[in-house]
Amino acid sequence: GDSVTQMEGPVTLSEEAFLTINCTYTATGYPSLFWYVQYPGEGLQLLLKATKADDKGSNKGFEATYRKETTSFHLEKGSVQVSDSAVYFCALEMTGGFKTIFGAGTRLFVKA
Amino acid sequence: DTGVSQDPRHKITKRGQNVTFRCDPISEHNRLYWYRQTLGQGPEFLTYFQNEAQLEKSRLLSDRFSAERPKGSFSTLEIQRTEQGDSAMYLCASSPQIWLGRGETQYFGPGTRLLVL
Helix, strand or coil, rough: CCCEEECCCCCCECCCEEEEEEEEECCCCEEEEEEEEECCCCCCCCEEEEEECCCEEECCCCEEEEEECCCCCCEECCCCCCCHHHHHHHEEECCCCCCEECCEEEEEEEEE | CCCCCCEEEEEEHHHCCCEEEEEEECCCCCCEEEEEEECCCCCEEEEEEECCCEEEEECCCCEEEEEEEECCCCCEEEEECCHHHHCCEEEEECCCCCCCCCCCCEEECCEEEEEEE
16 A cells, blocks of 8 residues: 655754655555654644655755655755754655555754 | 644543544635544544545544534544543644645644543
C-alpha cells in the first residue's frame, strides 16, 4: 500500500547550517505531496506542497521538489535558524481519494 | 477566522467507558478529517467527510469507533468501550473544496489528548 518514509531524527544543526530532511514515498498513481511542521506547543500547519511531478514547493526559505523518478520529496533549507526547531512531517494524499498518509516525523534542533 | 477547534482538549477515562470528542472546522470548509497520533509517530488517518457524507474510513477505525457530521458542520468522534491502546492524541482537520479538489491544505485543530486508565 501507499506509504511515506522519512529520515529519523533528531537532527541537530548549528544556526546557518544547510538542512536536508529526506522523504521517499510509495504510491500508485499521482499523489500530492506535503510537508507539515509542528512548532513546540503548536498544532500541525502546512509548510509547503506540490501536486504534480517536477513541481517545487517553497515557503519560509524551505524548498522541496516532487521527484517522480526517485519517488522523493526531500525538504531543504540553505540556512536554518533557531526558530526552525520543530518536528517536520512529510505526507502524501492518495490518488483517487482524500486519505492522507504521514511519515513518522523528524525532529529538528537548531543551536545558536 | 477562528481556526479549527476541538473539545475537550484533554480527557481521562477508565477502560470500558465511552468517550465523545467534538470538532468545529473552519466555517467555509466542507471537508473534515479525523486522525490519531501516538507519541513519536505521525498522524494516522481515521476518516474523511465531505459535507455530511463519510466518504473514506480507515481499517484502523474498528467497530468501537464511529464518527458523524450530521449537518455538514461540526463533527463528533465516539469511542465505545475504550481500551488502553486508544490512548493517543485525536486530531481534526478541515479543508476547503476548490476546483478538482486535489492537494488542498488541511488546517489542523489543537487535538484532544485521550488517556485511558
